Amino acid sequence: MIDPHVTIEPSILYLGTPVVLISTQNEDGTANLAPMSSAWWLGWRCMLGLQTASQTPQNMIRTGQCVLNLASPKQADAVNRLARLTGTETIPELKQRLGYAYEPSKFEVAGLTPIASQTVAAPRALECPIQLEAVVAAQHGIMDDDPQVAGLLSAFEVRITRVHVHPSLLMDGHENRIDPAKWQPLIMNFQKLYGVSSTEIVPSRLAEIEEKSYRMPDVDRARDVVLEPAGWCNASRDGFDPNRDLRLG
Template identity: 35%
Template sequence: MNSTLAIEPSVFYFGTPVALLTTAKAGDETANITPISSAWALGDTYVLGLSNGGKAMRNLRDNGELVINLPDARLWESIERIADTTGVADVPAPKRDKYRFEPDKWTLGGFTPRPSGIVGPPRIAECPVQMEARVTNLTPLDEEGDATIVHAKVLRTHVHQALAVPGTSYVDVDAWKPMYYTFRHYFAQGERVGVNFRAER
């Protein structure tokens, strides 16, 4: 049996998918892009962890609409170009030593906006998966009020044609290569090692 050690990691990102949220406040010409790695799905609801000081959370409180864009591994450099930016002009004090204001993350990251069909914020054309969604619940993470748990119901899902299994709503799992964030490093999906009993194809 393997022995264990008690450790105190600074973060708990053992491996979570990267997502790019697009949000917009009513009247803003340019939608904001927020890279996050605290995201997971339960049914048609995405659960997102967001800092209260960021532009995304402010926009979601304003209108509750967003697009959850899932990049693949080839986009890591584009994501890293916007990683140290914030859409908040008055950069919050806890972020000032590492983040800078950037009003147009689209140009900086080399991303292309595409209109959504149901929600206001645009989709990111380069991301192979784009999910239009609407907030259904906001819950404070803790008493400090630094972050919020966001429940967002997916209303419509778009995928690049290369990922779609013809004639179905299935995603080709061999073609889909999501990006993972593991202890602040980017990883591509590795080889398939097995199949769950509930897999439909």
């Protein structure tokens, strides 16, 4: 078969990831809210790719806490209102060139309502259908092998400490399952905002595995948490055994 592909050099490879509005607490106790989409999940952990100097990661480093508010297409306008705003008073040169402005009242500007979280100090965004309270477990450098970029980008591993879901997203007959046919993530696809279809393409073979087979110890760990103390640490790898098997479900 002839290979029809062409070889290209796109400047970005934002091939489609969900939009997350991260809320954090500023040094003066007020709330910051920022859209991002370099996010993916494993168990009750999420990895977040962020420009280290932005207000959000700085707040996460200082407090060790955040809330991941998942946007649906209904929050697309709010995401647009937050675009090119920053909670840092001194705007870095690149952001100045890209037209960023300082905005200390992001919830207000977005038209979203801050409500109290249960395990972290940062508030949740009421209108977002899924809100994940989280604490920072680790921070890793991204592109640290390139001296021009080293230190500028970070991947944060956060551990979810509470999951809040709008009841309309629950799978019928299951109090602890989100129905993928009902949850519609807002997707950033090459800087543009898209929804996803609720039509399942084919019955998934993977989905024949029961969800509870994937349940990690973090779920039970989170149950007893009332309010996480501020502060975080890079998880220790002492005693790590690569041949150890996961014992789940």
